[in-house]
Amino acid sequence: MTEVATSAASDQLLVIIDPVARRTDGESVRIVKDVLSAGATTKVCLPDGPEEFARALQRRGSRRPVLVGDDRALVRAVSLLHRRRELAGCALSVVPVGGVLSLARSLGVPMGAVQAARAVLDGAERRMDLLVDESDGVVLGTLVISPPGRTPESEAESGTGAAPQGALSPWMRSLARTLVTVRPTRSPASTSAPGPSRLRVEVDGVILVDLDQPLESLSVAPGLSGLAEVEIRPLSVGAEATPLLATGRRVTVSGADFRYRADTVLSGPVRKRTWTVWEGAWGLVMPEVG
Incomplete structure (x- = not known):
């Protein structure tokens, strides 16, 4: 791990440049270093792997961490x-x-290197909710569970599933404020396709779907004011089934072995998992509005 200290303004930054970023776009990395070093006192760390990444973050002292990398970082x-x-x-x-x-992108971070670096220098901290499971796994944006024939990985690649925090449309938010208890008519699954997911989904102790109702997909995302936003799509043949929308502080999924994608990480198989909303658990420096 290489460390380079550069002195500028009074703000103290620890700039951790992920190796993937260095390999993918060295020019953007150079621009970011120039902008940040011109506006703050920076210590640049170039970790070679996850262990050095963790050590750099652990030894940050009073410096504010700045991650230069992708979603995985x-x-x-x-x-x-x-x-x-x-x-x-x-x-x-x-x-x-x-x-x-x-x-x-879904969190609202500027995509351009210069704009994002300036937001680091001039932005303000925004507190955000976090989903945390019983094994201390975290979800920042979206959790997706799909049937065996369509993996959460393919869901992420195709762009389906719940929108991340703050991205649901206003009319969907309005519907999501009340637990939906009316279930659409079930249709039999095709015998030629892999079997659908049969899972019990509970939100704050209320069962929304049970093992007798096959699912097309399930997605959960941190919402607003300490509530998770849940979207359940029952399996349908022909016309698309109406999704079930709900909000709550605790979401439990159980049943046959299932895998799920939480942000960038594919996990499982598990038979039961509970996610709880930690309100305002983490802060991200973002451009100031207005």
């Missing part, structure tokens, strides 16, 4: 800080560089 940093119970006192900044940037 952001999720890695939040996960590390959460497990050390240091998220509450550590506002993160991210400059998106790399090939996987959908999470950063």
Whole structure:
């Protein structure tokens, strides 16, 4: 791991440049370093792997961490800080560089290197909700569960599933404020396709769907004011089934072995998992509005 200290203004920044960013777009990395060093006192770290990344973050001292990398670097940093119970006192900044940037984009982080670096210098911390499971896994944006024939990985690539935090349309938010208890008519699944997911989904102790109702997909995302936003799509043959929308602080999924994608990480198989909303658990420095 290489470290370079550069002195400028009074703000203290720890700039951690992920190796993927260095390989993917060295020119953007150079621009980011120039902009940040011109506006703050920076210490630049070039970790060669996850262990050096973790050590750099752990030894940040009073410096504010700035991640130069893609969504995976952001999720890695939040996960590390959460497990050390240091998220509450550590506002993160991210400059998106790399090939996987959908999470950063959905959170509202500027995509251009110069704009994102200036937001690091001039922006303000925004507190955001976090989904946390019983094994201390975190979800910043979207959790997706799909039937065996359509993996959460293919869901992420095709862009389907719930919108990340703050991205649902206003009319969907309005519907989501009340638990939906009316279930659409079930249709039998095709015998030629892989079997659908049969899962029990509970939101704050209320069962929305049970094992007798096959699912097309399930997505969960941190919403607003400490509530997760849940979208359940029952399996349908022919006309598209009406999705079930709900909000709550605790979401439990159980049943046959299932896999799920949480942001950039594919996990499972598991038989049961519970996600709880931690309100305002992490802070991201964003451009000031207005």
